[in-house]
Amino acid sequence: MKTMPLNPDLHCHSTVSDGWLAPAEVVARAAANGVDLLALTDHDETGGLAAAAAAARTQGLAFVPGVEVSVSWAEETVHIVGLGIDAANPVLDAGLRQVRSGRDERARRMSDALAERGIHGVLEGALKYARNPALVSRAHFARYLVEIGCAPSAGEVFRHYLVRGKPGFVETQWARLDEAVGWIRAAGGVPVVAHPGRYRLSDAQMETLLAAFVDAGGQGVEVVSGSHSATKVGKFARYARRYGLLASRASDFHGVEESAVDLGRCDPLPAGLTPVWERLTDYMI
Ligand code: AMP
Ligand code: MN
Ligand code: MN
Ligand code: MN
Numbered sequence: 001m002k003t004m005p006l007n008p009d010l011h012c013h014s015t016v017s018d019g020w021l022a023p024a025e026v027v028a029r030a031a032a033n034g035v036d037l038l039a040l041t042d043h044d045e046t047g048g049l050a051a052a053a054a055a056a057r058t059q060g061l062a063f064v065p066g067v068e069v070s071v072s073w074a075e076e077t078v079h080i081v082g083l084g085i086d087a088a089n090p091v092l093d094a095g096l097r098q099v100r101s102g103r104d105e106r107a108r109r110m111s112d113a114l115a116e117r118g119i120h121g122v123l124e125g126a127l128k129y130a131r132n133p134a135l136v137s138r139a140h141f142a143r144y145l146v147e148i149g150c151a152p153s154a155g156e157v158f159r160h161y162l163v164r165g166k167p168g169f170v171e172t173q174w175a176r177l178d179e180a181v182g183w184i185r186a187a188g189g190v191p192v193v194a195h196p197g198r199y200r201l202s203d204a205q206m207e208t209l210l211a212a213f214v215d216a217g218g219q220g221v222e223v224v225s226g227s228h229s230a231t232k233v234g235k236f237a238r239y240a241r242r243y244g245l246l247a248s249r250a251s252d253f254h255g256v257e258e259s260a261v262d263l264g265r266c267d268p269l270p271a272g273l274t275p276v277w278e279r280l281t282d283y284m285i
Contacts, residue, residue, distance in 0.1 A: 012026060037062045076200060082190070084280050198227050
């Protein structure tokens with residue numbers, strides 16, 4: 001008889017993308033924090049899942065293999081988490097390869113754009129922070145720009161350099177929404193809209209996004225996220241009910257210094273929602 005988890009955390013990052021901890025260290029920290037169901041969801045990469053799963057087995061922690069796919073939707077980057085994926089699935093693997101290939105060129109163009117503003121060598125600097133050279137994220141750029149004193153924090157670097165309209169921002173074509181959902185479903189996973197409260201979308205656009213997501217085969221939404229205020233939790237709980245979406249709870253932890261919410265330290269889900277982990281019972285121990 002499986003018992004439902006009391007402290008699930010279904011979205012976080014390791015050094016395989018832009019987290020600070022190696023996959024096994026993420027698992028150890030989650031276990032120490034009392035997490036009882038963990039998903040590792042690196043950006044566009046599944047390379048950390050085997051090590052995390054092995055560490056979770058040793059610790060007796062229930063572990064869900066996941067991924068966070070970068071999607072371009074209506075001029076905005078939207079992230080779709082896939083939970084319970086088979087990382088060996090060739091459809092998902094080919095899709096993720098395609099998404100990752102856009103990152104190298106973007107990183108070079110970001111570095112060139114910053115060089116035009118007199119900030120040189122940023123790609124080399126960012127690569128010092130990228131443990132996985134196939135996955136260079138704006139987070140790695142931000143860390144280097146903090147190091148050389150461009151701004152006091154990663155948040156400030158993003159605001160002044162790395163978001164749309166700022167000197168280091170470069171437009172990228174990520175996956176289409178229906179492609180990302182399709183790859184996750186092909187790999188047996190549950191597609192979940194990540195941190196919906198972070199997107200710069202009007203309520204009408206958010207509703208269009210959720211309708212398109214459901215149409216494509218999407219199934220869940222992060223109601224509780226490390227980046228959601230109580231107001232946003234309430235708002236996305238209402239959307240989850242209205243669109244018949246499963247509700248997820250996720251810190252989006254990247255590292256102790258960089259994340260407001262630690263592994264397993266999110267608020268509980270509001271009442272009246274169907275938790276996404278009810279669909280993930282295979283992983284419970
Ligand atoms: P990318 O996928 O390369 O565009 O990078 C996105 C990543 O940058 C996110 O997953 C976060 O780790 C980080 N990020 C985005 N916005 C911010 C911000 N305002 N402050 C700090 N980190 C951010
Ligand atoms: Mn990230
Ligand atoms: Mn994200
Ligand atoms: Mn994330």
